[in-house]
Amino acid sequence: MSDKHPGGRPRQGITKKVSLTLTEEEWSKLEGFSNVAAFIKEQLNPVPIFPSDPSVNNLGNLNSIDWYDMSKAAVEYRFNTTVKYGLEKDHPYTAEMIADVKNSIFRSLFPKDAEVVTIETKTQYICPFTNKRFGSIDKLVENAVPLLLRWKLAKVQRQDQIK
Numbered sequence: 282m283s284d285k286h287p288g289g290r291p292r293q294g295i296t297k298k299v300s301l302t303l304t305e306e307e308w309s310k311l312e313g314f315s316n317v318a319a320f321i322k323e324q325l326n327p328v329p330i331f332p333s334d335p336s337v338n339n340l341g342n343l344n345s346i347d348w349y350d351m352s353k354a355a356v357e358y359r360f361n362t363t364v365k366y367g368l369e370k371d372h373p374y375t376a377e378m379i380a381d382v383k384n385s386i387f388r389s390l391f392p393k394d395a396e397v398v399t400i401e402t403k404t405q406y407i408c409p410f411t412n413k414r415f416g417s418i419d420k421l422v423e424n425a426v427p428l429l430l431r432w433k434l435a436k437v438q439r440q441d442q443i444k
Contacts (some may be wrong), residue, residue: 347402353391356398360386 301317309432311320360383368374405414406421410428415421 286432347404349400349402351398351400353398354397356390366412 303311311317364379403416405416406418407414408425409423410425413424415424
């Protein structure tokens with residue numbers, strides 16, 4: 282099988298045709314999803330919910346490591362696309378500079394002419410109030426509570442000053 286992917290997209294999995302017979306009510310439950318595959322994926326990989334039991338800790342901490350494989354062809358496509366569309370139109374970089382950076386990336390990611398790089402990824406939780414990133418939901422909540430309390434106190438103090 283070739284490492285090249287159509288359109289430069291890495292493979293996401295195996296495609297199989299499936300026929301489903303469901304009731305009207307069951308089909309209506311699926312309407313909230315972009316497609317049936319999205320529903321099935323959510324069922325297979327549920328989003329973790331913050332536990333109500335305080336004895337449960339380290340949910341999604343930075344020790345939660347995933348691995349992502351990427352072929353040389355996919356990295357080259359991403360590099361070329363970034364250079365072509367991701368830089369300012371009148372960028373100050375010479376062709377030689379771009380080639381040096383490309384060589385550096387490929388030497389680092391693909392030592393000894395490896396064909397695939399495995400990249401470590403870590404789960405991050407983004408605070409909806411500050412956009413700061415946290416390694417666990419526990420840390421996110423731990424930082425959000427005092428912040429929101431300070432905001433609430435400031436709001437109450439402003440309202441008291443207006444009265």
